[in-house]
Amino acid sequence: MAGLTHSAFRRLVSDFGGHGALFTEMLCGRWLRAENLRTSAATRRRAQEGPVIYQLMIAEPTEVPAIMACLAQLEPAGVDLNCACPTPNVRHAGAGSALFEDRERLAAILTAMRRELAGPLTVKIRLGLPREGWRAQLADRLRLFADCGVDAVILHPRFADEKLRRRARHELLPELASATRLPIIASGDLHGPELLRRNPEHFAGVSGLMIGRMAVVQPWLFRAWRSEPVAPDYLDVWQRFVRYVREDFPERKVFHRIKAFTAYYARNFHFGHTLLAATQSATDLAPLTEKATRFLSSAPQPALHPDVAGLA
Ligand SMILES: Cc1cc2nc3c(=O)[nH]c(=O)nc-3n(C[C@H](O)[C@H](O)[C@H](O)COP(=O)(O)O)c2cc1C
Structure with missing residues (x-):
């Protein structure tokens, strides 16, 4: 994709x-x-x-x-x-x-x-x-x-x-x-x-x-899917993704890659629109990281049925 x-x-x-x-x-x-x-x-x-x-x-x-x-x-x-x-x-x-x-x-x-x-x-x-x-x-x-x-x-x-x-x-x-x-x-x-x-x-x-x-x-x-339930540490997964992107991409491309991923990742949470809004309004990586970290470290309630409606 x-x-x-x-x-x-x-x-x-x-x-x-x-x-x-x-x-x-x-x-x-x-x-x-x-x-x-x-x-x-x-x-x-x-x-x-x-x-x-x-x-x-x-x-x-x-x-x-x-x-x-x-x-x-x-x-x-x-x-x-x-x-x-x-x-x-x-x-x-x-x-x-x-x-x-x-x-x-x-x-x-x-x-x-x-x-x-x-x-x-x-x-x-x-x-x-x-x-x-x-x-x-x-x-x-x-x-x-x-x-x-x-x-x-x-x-x-x-x-x-x-x-x-x-x-x-x-x-x-x-x-x-x-x-x-x-x-x-x-x-x-x-x-x-x-x-x-x-x-x-x-x-x-x-x-x-x-x-x-x-x-x-x-x-x-x-x-x-292969029948092993997973209880992810949401903050750790997001931070790991950020680290991996920073390792691979030049600085000017990092922000957009993380922003794109976070818009999807937000679907995991009942109040994911808060994370989404923070992601969309951020203009560079520092505020995005700050807002995402705050949201993800606040034990956000998982969505009952995460979906992809409207994601494109
Ligand atoms: C942002 C985005 C990028 C995509 N890029 C590709 C692509 O590069 N190649 C491709 O074959 N399909 C691409 N697709 C289509 C997906 O592979 C897939 O066929 C489509 O999203 C429906 O499957 P899904 O419901 O599992 O997402 C993309 C879809 C989206 C939303």
């Missing part, structure tokens, strides 16, 4: 454990070619994170060999092509959910990626645009992915133009998973095991789950 799932955050998640693979933020392929990958905070990875899949934004097939050669230096556990992002500037560049629409370019990019990559290759998609024939288009893309040697598909069952406040259409997962022999990893609104217990039929054909926003709210979620 852009601005959120950098190595400092993944390090925090891996302090708790319980996860399978972790994903980077979407990294622009062109940017990778210009960056010093040995020192960049965006591409950094630590052994304790376990397998890390690097997610790429690519729009131009001819650029694939050079991008993959750069990425090879990092020895990724796998590479994911973003064909899901609905953000206007990403679509405008012909990447993300716009690439999903362009069959020829999509095939050329995936074929070139497969040629360059021996390890796992995945794609992240939405349902496409909500128009007549979306099902046929999606079935066609799933066939294309299999033909191009993709290993798994991460499916976020919202249409390409839908905001996150609309619920993910989990009920479509069985039908879509049965349309392909590729493993389907479901993404979207998977905030805890209760949902799977409530509607097991939606997830029966699914091979894996990808958790986004709720894992930022609760970096211990993966461990808790």
